[in-house]
């Protein structure tokens with residue numbers, strides 16, 4: 001039986017459900033061209049804004065690795081260490097809308113069957129900023145972008161009325177989405193910050209504003225470690241650091257938890273999953289929770305900047321997964337999307353042992369003392 005890799009997500013046809021997320025892999029025409037040639041089904045451009053952007057001195061992103069023998073987590077490269085996470089304090093694209101506009105057009109003309117989503121960001125709190133969102137949206141769709149992703153999620157903004165500061169305020173989420181929807185002729189996705197108490201609240205606000213999909217997660221707020229020898233942060237400028245964003249393997253279970261909250265609250269809505277994906281195994285969790293597409297950043301950055309091997313693995317992993325379930329009648333992502341969403345329940349709904357076999361929590365599991373039947377206390 002042949003595998004159908006294609007998906008339709010928010011009305012857009014994708015030849016496969018794998019996208020590069022808005023980040024360095026999608027910051028230029030040459031990167032996006034290479035990404036499409038490598039097989040990615042779509043890209044979300046690096047976020048485009050109207051305000052001037054100047055990044056800090058030196059590195060905008062670095063990678064933390066951990067060693068099996070001591071579990072040390074550090075940005076220092078050393079042999080045998082495995083990737084733990086990415087850390088970045090990069091701002092949105094430092095290229096202007098005028099720079100992006102002809103490039104969006106050229107890319108779409110060269111790759112009409114690939115999906116190009118424009119990530120956009122402006123401020124909030126007044127009509128002028130809402131018009132900025134509309135100008136960005138109208139320009140990007142006018143040049144041929146297939147959809148818009150509203151960045152309500154950047155955790156390290158140089159302006160208080162932008163990025164995750166919008167994503168933390170349900171009123172702003174709703175108002176900005178509505179303003180963009182007023183002019184949008186293409187689907188509108190909202191990328192939310194994971195740094196709120198209950199992401200369902202902000203997602204509901206975006207849906208009230210007319211959002212076609214929610215995208216989650218952006219990076220999680222974090223700071224780099226302090227080198228115990230130099231007493232300096234492992235990434236700093238003049239000894240100073242500010243809160244940045246954590247991505248990569250370390251955030252996978254955290255991002256999945258956010259996604260599970262979302263897909264359970266809105267089982268009939270569309271979601272694009274991001275966070276810690278480098279292989280199909282991780283992507284599968286997002287699909288099984290209900291996502292229609294998934295996006296990748298950190299793993300792609302570390303694979304020739306646009307992830308040619310990552311996309312190969314994702315595609316072959318998807319094919320194998322579906323072929324292995326051919327007996328269940330699976331042919332495409334739609335056949336298994338969301339089938340594990342309902343397995344997440346309240347803890348009170350999880351089965352407990354009978355009192356005769358209850359050892360007060362002492363079980364033969366890693367990290368716990370050996371079973372101690374004498375401490376069985378339950379009546």
Ligand SMILES: Cc1cc2nc3c(=O)[nH]c(=O)nc-3n(C[C@H](O)[C@H](O)[C@H](O)COP(=O)(O)O)c2cc1C
Pocket residue numbers: 021022023024046047060061086087088090091092093119151153154191217218219246247248249251274275276277295296297298299
């Ligand atoms: C260096 C860097 C720059 C990023 N820039 C953006 C951005 O401009 N807009 C955006 O929405 N997300 C941005 N992100 C977040 C990623 O798109 C993605 O949501 C996050 O890294 C989690 O995915 P991952 O675990 O695959 O890295 C950036 C991430 C990194 C590491």
